[in-house]
Each structure stands twice: as C-alpha cells, then as structure tokens.
Amino acid sequence: MDKLKYTCKFNASNKLSDKGELSDATKIRDKEIIRQFITFAMKHRKIMQFYLDETGVYHAQHRLLMEISRNPNASQTDIARSMDVSTATIAVSLKKLEKGGYIKKEMDEGDNRLNQITITDKGNKVVEQSKQIFDSIDRKVFEGFTEAEKISLLALLQKLNSNLIKMEDEIKIKKERT
Template sequence: MNNNYINEITNKEIIHLLISFAMKHRKIMQYYLEETGVYHAQHRLLMEISHTQNVSQKDIASSMGISAATIAVSLKKLEKGGYIKKEIDEGDNRLNQITITEKGKKVVEQSKQIFDSTDQKVFGGFTEEEKFTLFTLLQKLEANLIRMEDEIKYQKERT
C-alpha cells in the first residue's frame, strides 16, 4: 500500500466510515427483519426474552439497560401479536412472568438465519486473519471509548 495514502487518512475519515458502516448495517438489518413481521424495538425485546424464559418485565428492562415503562408498550404489542405471553407471578401480583410463544420462537429462528446470512455477506472476501486484525483494532477503539466514558462519569460525579 502506498505510504502517502496511509499518511493522508485522517481520524475524522475513519470515524465517519465507522458511523457510515453502523448506519448502513442497521438499515439493511431493518429491511431484512421486516419480513419477520416484528418492528425493530419489538424485535430486540423478543430476542432478549428468547434468551431467558419466564422472565419479569423488570428483569428484561434491567438487562437491556432501559426502563420498564419504556418496554411496556412493546411488550403489549408483542403479546397482542401472539409472540409472547404474560402471566401474573403467583408470589407477587405486581410482577408479570413473560414467556415466548411458538409464534415468537419461529420469529427468533427466522431472525437468527437472517443474522447469519447477513454476517456472511458483510464479511465476504475477508480472511480469518483480516477478521482477527479488525477485531483487535475495534477492541482498542472500544477500550479508548470506555476510558472516555469513565472520565465523563468521574467529571460528572465531581460537579
């Protein structure tokens, strides 16, 4: 590779490319996942529920890092669509135990196939070594961002 070209790539161009990649990937995934009949926010929630049967709304919200009130609307839509069932906890009437239905399981299976197929296409032409190098570089970026988040958190605590 030409060293002049390497020296001309700016941090801003790299960040722009990462953001552009993330936006395109999200748009493509939304397009493919539309065929499941579940909207994006509901889809993420359904995938989370599929990992843990008989989970409470509070636990789902906690694991996803969002408020229980925020997911309540999506849960109602998923229940109305027949993808999940809510049952009142016998020990605490305020808690709902949420389980995935057969219809919901079919969507999760279909989604996994879409994820696998998309991953294959995204990484088409990459060698295992190139994927490892990319992974390593992205881990470094992630570590830098985590340090920045920690600095911000520390500064907020001091004020």
C-alpha cells in the same frame, strides 16, 4: 474505492509534532476511520431493517423479543438494563408484543409482583427467522475476509470500545459532580 486508496496511503504512525499535536494526515485518517464506521453502521442497520421488516415485528419490539429469547428468565429490570433503556419503554414494548401474540405474560408463582415472560410459538418463529437473517447478513458482510482479518478487526474494535467505555465513565463522573 479511490477514497479507500487515498486513505490507505497515510503513514501508519500516530506521531505527535513538537507541540504534542497529531499531524494533519493522522487527523484526516482518524476522521475517515470514524466516517467509515458511521457509514457501515447506517448501511448495516438499513439492510438489516429491510430484511427484518419481513418478520412483521417493529425494530424496538424485535430487539426486545431477541433479548428475551437470549435471557428467558430475566426480569423487566434486567432486560431494561441490558438494552440500556427505561423499564417504562420495556413495559410498552412488552404490551405490544403480547397484543401481537409474540409473548405471553403470566404472574410469577413465587412472587405476585413479577411477571413471567414467555415467547409463544409465533414469537419463536420470528426469533428463528431473525437468526437466519442475521447469519445470512453476517456471511455477506464478512465475504472475502480471512479468519486472521476477522480476529484482527475484533481486537481493534474491542480496543475502540474500551476507549469509549472510559469516555462514558468520564461523563458519568462529570454528571455526578453537577
């Protein structure tokens, strides 16, 4: 709590010095913001994993099962792209989910090269249990927040993510040049 009070005392402006550099206070504040994001992400993942372990599905397979439930007609390639992983990774996880009885793969009637992936009753139970876990954790995470604070936070996070997307694009361009 003392650290939070300390970081909130910084001047809200990001003024540059005569040399075009950020002030030391701004640099410290920026680092503290990033540190808080990292801490939040680690704690959130740890808490989420604790409760999701109760479903009996490992993290990677769980994420895939939830993606299939959101996009029931997606191909393996679409899912891989959406999850930002390789199609080989998806194939391995699908086999594990199928072996566990969470999904069923059947040959697509219109195209024998494609598999139709459906979630079984057992898989749907995990999806529903997971949604309840997500809702419960979300409620607790945002306890004490007003709607206005949530809207402001969302706008700020979207701005940060936009900056990261620009950086990813820069990296892609650099990789293409080499």
